[in-house]
Amino acid sequence: MSELTKELMELVWGTKSSPGLSDTIFCRWTQELLGVHEQAAVGFLTLMEALRYCKVGSYLKSPKFPIWIVGSETHLTVFFAKDMALVAPEAPSEQARRVFQTYDPEDNGFIPDSLLEDVMKALDLVSDPEYINLMKNKLDPEGLGIILLGPFLQEFFPDQVMYVEGTAVIMGFEDPMLQTDDTPIKRCLQTKWPYIELLWTTDRSPSLN
Secondary structure, eight states, X not given: OOXXXXXHHHHHTOOEEOTTOSXXXXXXXXXXXXXXXXXXXXXXXXXXXXXXXXXXOHHHHSOSSSEEEEEOSSOEEEEEOSOGXXXXXXXXXXXXXXXXXXXXXXXXXXXXXXXXXXXXXXXTOOOOHHHHHHHHXXXXXXXXXXXXXXXXXXXXXXXOOOOOOEEEEEOSSOOGGXXXXXXXXXXXXXXXXXXXXXXXXXXXXXXXX
16 A cells, blocks of 8 residues: 555545454555545545455445545546436445455455354344354355355345346237247237237346246
């Protein structure tokens, strides 16, 4: 972590080097933590994270205002936007990811199963010992002693909505030249519109499941 970066963080965010902060920049080569206790007013992104030299926490990635200081190896740039939707309130799944990653500072994508109870308590999930053991067996069926981020999120914070854009063509008769597919969603819609054809913007038709 360069002295310039540390001085900038102390100036803009009031951060200090400490292993006990809830949201951090984790420097892999010095094992140093710099962080903030709450959502920052101004955000921070860095090329160094893309190169896997450090890890920036979500309080700095998702600031209160759509303004970010963007760092490279040698320069700092200010990036801003007028659209407040870019800094919308944290979704439950995003909060879960942030909390999980505080127990996985090296961004391995997993935590020891011994930390599952701590993560679940931090997220106000059921954390009775019997339930924790049940979840350990479900999330780690091979008994490797680790909990992967993906299955954890899918179990407790599954994706609620998935959108696929398409165009419906409703004919008054069957046109063999326009027949598209024979998917369950099309057959379902044909109970209302017998000669409907669906043209999707993706290669795969969406599923009803």
